[in-house]
Amino acid sequence: MELDQLFFEAVALPDDEKLDLLDAIVRSLNQRSTATVAFGHLAGAIGQLRNECSERDWDGYDAQPVNAEAVKSAIKFAHLFSIFQFERRIATPEISATPTGGIIFQWHSNDSDLIVGVNSGSSLTFSIVGSEGRVKGSERFANKIPESVQTLLSHFELRV
Amino acid sequence: MTATNPEIVRFVIDRKQFRRQPLEPLPKVFLPRYSPTGRLETSVAEVKGLEWNEIWELAFKYVLPAGRTLKGGAVCSVESIFRLGLGLESDGKWDGQHMNIIGWPEDEESRFELAIDIARNSAMALYEPDSQ
Numbered sequence: 001m002e003l004d005q006l007f008f009e010a011v012a013l014p015d016d017e018k019l020d021l022l023d024a025i026v027r028s029l030n031q032r033s034t035a036t037v038a039f040g041h042l043a044g045a046i047g048q049l050r051n052e053c054s055e056r057d058w059d060g061y062d063a064q065p066v067n068a069e070a071v072k073s074a075i076k077f078a079h080l081f082s083i084f085q086f087e088r089r090i091a092t093p094e095i096s097a098t099p100t101g102g103i104i105f106q107w108h109s110n111d112s113d114l115i116v117g118v119n120s121g122s123s124l125t126f127s128i129v130g131s132e133g134r135v136k137g138s139e140r141f142a143n144k145i146p147e148s149v150q151t152l153l154s155h156f157e158l159r160v
Numbered sequence: 161m162t163a164t165n166p167e168i169v170r171f172v173i174d175r176k177q178f179r180r181q182p183l184e185p186l187p188k189v190f191l192p193r194y195s196p197t198g199r200l201e202t203s204v205a206e207v208k209g210l211e212w213n214e215i216w217e218l219a220f221k222y223v224l225p226a227g228r229t230l231k232g233g234a235v236c237s238v239e240s241i242f243r244l245g246l247g248l249e250s251d252g253k254w255d256g257q258h259m260n261i262i263g264w265p266e267d268e269e270s271r272f273e274l275a276i277d278i279a280r281n282s283a284m285a286l287y288e289p290d291s292q
Contacts, residue, residue, distance in 0.1 A: 060173055060223040061203045063193050094186070096176065099193030100200075102268070106186065108179070113187060113280070115272040127272035129280070136269035 038092070039082035045095045046074045046103065053097035063099035069120030074103040077118050080145050081105070084153070091156040107156040114152055128152045166285065167208045168241065168248070168259070169233040171219040178232070178284045185234035185284045187275040192264045200264035200271070205257045206250065208238075216287055222254045232286040240281040244274055 052058060053066040074095070084090065093105035098117065107114040112130030119125075126149055127136035139146040145153070170189050172178055178185045192200040207215045219230050241248055247263040250256075261278075264271055 057225060060171070060225045060228065061193060062195075094176065096186075096188045098188065098191050100191075104188060104272070106188065108186075113276045115187060115276065117268055117272060119268075125268040125272065127269045127276065129273060129276045134273060136273050138267075138269060 035082045035086040038085055039079055041092070042078035042082060042095065043075055046071060046078060049095060049097045049103065058097070059099060061099065063097070064101040066097040066103060067101040067120065070101060070103045070118055073118035073120060073122065073124075074105075076122070077105065077116070077124065077141065077145075080141065080143075084145050084150065088150075088154065089158045090153050091158055107153070109156055112155045114156065116149060124149070126152060128155070130155065165208075166210075166215065166233070166235040167206070167237045169205045169207050169215055169235050169285075170202065171205070171223045171233050172231045172284070173224060173228045175231055178234070183284045183286070185279050185282050187272070187279040189234045190261070190275045190278045190282075191271060192261065195260075199262065200266070201260040201262055202264075204248075204259050204261060205254060206238075206248070206259045207257060210257075212285070218254055218257055219287075222258070230287045232284060234279070234282050235285055236278060236282040240278065244277055246274065 049066055050071050053063070055065055057063060058065065081090075081093070085092070091107055091109075093107050093116075096104050096106065098104055102117050102119040104118075105116045112128060112132075114126065114128040116124055116126045122142055123138060123140050124146075125136075125138040128134060135152065137148065139148060170185075172185065172189060177189045190202055192202045195201045205215065205218050207218070215233065216230065219233070224230055238248060241261055245263065246261050248259045249262050250259050252258070264274065
């Protein structure tokens with residue numbers, strides 16, 4: 001149900017129920033707002049990479065320019081991640097271009113390193129190395145982060 | 161691996177390629193690019209026996225793009241590369257100090273894994289012009 005419709009319904013409710021529903025609406029708005037801000041930061045970092053790594057040899061080692069398809073895929077992944085990040089309180093990744101023209105998202109903790117790479121289309125590759133072992137693979141993604149990658153990201157949940 | 165007796169150095173020109181606390185290179189520093197012949201390679205300097213001022217000179221002479229600043233070098237041992245099943249190949253460039261890390265797999269996830277492993281066995285040496 002859309003939020004504006006919920007507002008109208010809340011008005012007609014008894015006071016105690018009205019407050020509960022309004023509280024739920026405010027929490028929902030905060031959630032959307034926080035995820036939107038997080039996505040803004042990630043999208044900004046991707047845009048900066050697109051500018052800084054748009055020409056060959058951007059690293060002094062003859063790297064390929066970051067390709068437009070990788071930028072599109074990275075934006076898509078960043079959007080999905082920002083929602084997941086809010087729900088699960090996952091650490092913010094470092095975003096980088098690769099010398100082969102792709103874009104990677106990196107997470108690091110005391111005992112684990114995870115890299116998720118996006119290139120073109122809706123596929124991603126990943127590898128994690130940590131004290132609990134190592135996992136690598138590739139997955140397609142559409143409307144949410146694949147379960148296998150969600151599991152790996154849970155290693156980087158922030159402790160409150 | 162410490163930065164006191166470096167054997168292999170990958171020069172770093174971006175602050176976002178290493179962490180300061182603790183000081184260590186990020187895996188992406190070692191990710192390979194495709195050479196003109198289509199082979200995956202990571203360009204490094206073989207610096208065993210060189211002083212740090214000689215090592216930095218290689219970066220200024222052969223790597224640093226115009227307008228960029230040298231931040232330092234990610235340092236590892238020859239043995240740490242071989243242990244991962246990768247190879248090192250010299251091509252005589254950079255006054256004979258240039259090498260390529262070769263033998264990278266085509267699948268990207270395995271390259272990520274290897275880059276993480278190399279970084280975990282590496283140290284970061286900062287370039288500090290005032291101390292040179």
